[in-house]
Amino acid sequence: MIVQTDKYLRLLSKEYPTIADTVTEIINLEAIMNLPKATEHFISDLHGEYYAVQHVLRNGSGNVKEKIKEIFQGRLSSKEMNQLATIIYYPDKKIDLIVSSLETQEEIEEFFILTTTRITELCAFVVSKYTRSKVRKALPSDYAYIIEELLFKDTIMSNKEDYYDKIIKTVISLKRGKELIAAFAYVIQRLVVDHLHVVGDIYDRGPYPDRIIDTLMDGHELDIQWGNHDVLWMGAASGSAACMANVIRICARYDNLEIIEDAYGISLRSLMLFSEMNYLEDRYEPFMPKINPDSEEKIYPEEIRQIAKMNQAISIIQFKLEGEIIKRHPEFEMDDRLLLSKIDYAKGTIMLGGKEYPLTCDYFPTIDPKNPYKLTEEEEVVVQKLMDGFLNSERLHKHIQFLYSRGSMYLKYNENLLFHGCVPLNKDGSFMEMTINQKKYSGKALLDKYEDVLRKGYLNRKKENQEYLDYIWYQWEGKASSLFGKDKMTTFERLYISDKRTHIEEKNIYYKERDNVETCERILEEFGLDPSKGHIINGHTPVKEKRGENPLKADGKLIVIDGGFSKAYQDTTGLAGYTLLYNSFGMQLVSHQPFTSVHDALVNEIDIVSTRRIVDKELERKTVRETDVGIRLTQQVQDLQKLLAAYQEGHIVETVKKK
Structure with a gap:
């Protein structure tokens, strides 16, 4: 064991070759663990409905609008907030629509200055729970320098305000205002939710499952339960x-x-x-x-x-x-x-x-x-x-390999158990x-x-x-x-x-027993989770809300989040299903009305109407330290502390850096 540990520490020293490097990384990881827990987004049963799914991903199940309200409530009208939200969802198309309705160049420039200022403020709020390193990785390469300057501007040095204003005005004068706003919108979409859970059924019924997978491959950090x-x-x-x-x-x-x-x-x-x-x-x-x-x-x-x-x-x-x-x-x-x-x-x-x-x-x-x-x-x-x-089929196997690489039959994540269908009983x-x-x-x-x-x-x-x-x-x-x-x-x-x-197809008894707290706790224990803390998060079965069915089962121990994206189900369910958000304040179940069209979203600024219901509320705001990511980071800190001790005791010699 001593030899194995020594070998591991020597490998670790290749990445952190000096005491200074090791100490810096320990400080960095400890700081990260004290940040608020990032937002998880749960969706299920997408069934090829690309446009509706894409809209929910762009608006983060209403999370974008909630952030806008937190920042601009009382400062902007409802119409102005709706317009800003639509710009974030569909920046290129919405900006073109707005600009085409303006009559003078002065009005166009005023729109770009105002929108850039607002979206910068919103983006700074959204990214505030992340490290600069993580934000940098999410920035589009074409505008990374400009966005970073505007996001992390020095609010103490008032004499730099002219500098920041000049950046915005220069971008607009070079006819790149739309592209900068679109870049900000992408960052907001990407970071308003940190991790996406897709709880099954991307394929069948709807026309574009392939496009959904392309979107998932190019978007959030995610996992898939088949x-x-x-x-x-x-x-x-x-x-x-x-x-x-x-x-x-x-x-x-x-x-x-x-x-x-x-x-x-x-x-x-x-x-x-x-x-x-x-x-x-x-x-x-x-x-x-x-x-x-x-x-x-x-x-x-x-x-x-x-x-x-x-x-x-x-x-x-x-x-x-x-x-x-x-x-x-x-x-x-x-x-x-x-x-x-x-x-x-x-x-x-x-x-x-x-x-x-x-x-x-x-x-x-x-x-x-x-x-x-x-x-x-x-x-x-x-x-x-x-x-x-x-x-x-090359493209099919590209998609199937993605399902295998990111997917599993079930997942244990932050004390919750995720699976699509059931545990047969x-x-x-x-x-x-x-x-x-x-x-x-x-x-x-x-x-x-x-x-x-x-x-x-x-x-x-x-x-x-x-x-x-x-x-x-x-x-x-x-x-x-x-x-x-x-x-x-x-x-x-x-x-x-x-x-x-x-x-008639008789459902497994699981679908009755999942209303029972004891059954849900026994399933959580079977999968090695603490039943007093964890939830079961289920997809697969549409919730027939208009018949009085509740998506929260067993006193909230189990949550059904069939997204209801498939139009074939919507007459039965009475709505377009549910998604789930889990942030540092707790869990919120979000219900959706059917998505009409991208045209309605753009022209009429009609968003998916969402209703939020509190599932669990944290008594104290949850930090990264209390998550699965925090467990991994804690282990990394412990390893780095061993490496630091090895340096200090002379078991491993620091690498001299070339000047």
């Missing part, structure tokens, strides 16, 4: 044909096939030709896509028909592929989902739970009733071509077991094993790894999946049976 829809895409990119078929079916269902073809460059031509050649009859009513009524792009009846046929074809392929997985894994206990075996193809009926139901569509041109799960030769060719596209409240490779797992160990399978499945994507892929698919619709959390997925019933009683 959602069931994310894992479906991760499985498809890992080589799971069953996951891939589900991805294509969902995109067809929501008229979002452009994500696959345009965003990721994966050709669907083989599927389109196959569906046209094999599904000749116009019997595709259950497979019609959901057309977005707000879409600006016109869609023609022939295109709708084509998408419906592709949906029909890939759905049958999906059921066949899933059937083979279920037969390979009796431990999945999913034999009741082998529905193609329960169809009377001559009568056009299916037997479920001892009752016979007529099928809404009895057209199965590619199914052999004697061997219903066997792919036809044509289907095998289609699956292989599609799979090659998913395995070789039995009806008696005990942790549900799942057998993987002849070994049983439950609770935390089960989620750890699921993550291990997901990572190994992707790492071995170009090899024979069917077993990993089958377990990845199980995350999508298995009853012991922490991401699914239901007894079954009734996709077949929704497509082929009109009786809605067959569409």
Whole structure:
């Protein structure tokens, strides 16, 4: 141990080669730990709604407006504060709109001077809880020197006011006022929230999940807890044909096939030709896509028909592929989902739970009733071509690798437990077991094993790894999946049976038990957290507020923050969901109304209406020292103190710096 410690300290001395360097860093870290805890921002269930998500990220769930009110309440009118907020959200476009409405050059210059002064004051307030070093890293390189001079100006030396005024006026005279304001706006957006938590489901339903990931890759410090829809895409990119078929079916269902073809460059031509050649009859009513009524792009009846046929074809392929997985894994206990075996193809009926139901569509041109799960030769060719596209899409793998690098099944962060779906429970409240490779797992160990399978499945994507892929698919619709959390997925019933009683999917008992304080505390303990301090932060299930459902469960011990960004849910929920803020003063739950459009935000300055609710209020303002970052910094200080002692006792010699 002495040798290992000595070796570590010698490595550390390479970074801090002198006593002065070591002392300076100790002082710096101790100072940082006494700063107020920075703001965490929790969002969930983004579902491809890029513009709404981008707006929430730009306004920090209303945090930007709160900062504006703190600084300018009583000094600016509501209209002026709204305008300043909109400039921060969309600086380039909003400034162009304002400038185009001004008549004289004097008015334009006055606008730029006034706006630059205000945004500088606001930015200085926002960054006041950070070190200069951290602020510098967030500054756009083009305007870093100017912004730093204005942010950290000397307020004591009054004779320097002319110097600062001259900086602003010179920038404006050089026609760069808009660019400077935009640079300030970026810094505010970046630092009004320090850390972003994305609690699952970036993909599916909405049209632009790829753009959301691009934004996340270029923005805040963040982590991601995978959602069931994310894992479906991760499985498809890992080589799971069953996951891939589900991805294509969902995109067809929501008229979002452009994500696959345009965003990721994966050709669907083989599927389109196959569906046209094999599904000749116009019997595709259950497979019609959901057309977005707000879409600006016109869609023609022939295109709708084509998408419906592709949906029909890939759905049958999906059921066949899933059937083979279920037969390979009796431990999945999913034999009741082998529905193609329960169809009377001559009568056009299916037997479920001892009752016979007529099928809404009895057209199965590619199914052999004697061997219903066997792919036809044509289907095998289609699956292989599609799979090659998913395995070789450079942009898709760039995004999936980002999900793996920043993501996990769950996260413990600042005494809180974050996960997307649930911790599967039995009806008696005990942790549900799942057998993987002849070994049983439950609770935390089960989620750890699921993550291990997901990572190994992707790492071995170009090899024979069917077993990993089958377990990845199980995350999508298995009853012991922490991401699914239901007894079954009734996709077949929704497509082929009109009786809605067959569409019911019973939720895992977790979703009732999460109202129970004792259950939540037991889950926190299972994951090694102090139940008296921590919270569970959940996504996945929309909160039906208009039916009286409360997002705060178990006396606030569990918080549901399904963002409700997906328009498909908003009629049911009655609002656009929740996000969560956690700063040095405590936790605030923020509810949102639906985002209308960027045009409304720009022209009419209509923001997402937010209501804040206190979840937890700190009795004393929390500092960095009391966070996970503080624990790491404390350890660094202790290591540096050992290095300092080694220098002072002569065990390690200072490095002489060259002059």
